[in-house]
Amino acid sequence: MKNSIWLIIVSGFVTGMGNGSVFTIATQLAVGRGPFPEAGLWGSDAYSPFTFEGFGNWVMIVFGLGFVWILASALKLHAVREGYQKE
DSSP: OGGGHHHHHHHHHHHHHHHHHHHHHHHHHHHOSTTOSOOOOSGGGGGOTTSHHHHHHHHHHHHHHHHHHHHHHHHHHHHHHHTSSOO
16 A cells, blocks of 8 residues: 555546546536635635635545545555455
8 A cells, every 4th residue: 555655646636636627617507606706716715615716626626535535445445355455
């Protein structure tokens, strides 16, 4: 597991944030910009979950973290099942 930590982080975030972007676009197209007071396009507003852009970024970050966790647990269980590591 320790040899594949960067593989887990990079591939988990790339996959998760890609799926999160699809969810974000679908949500933002359905809801529109009405519930968001600001577009959040400048500076740190782009990472505030209460702006239009920040909501999308946070959804992608949460999906990325989720996929990292899924990939790490799957590889750990695979290593246990193959006998490379004890539980």
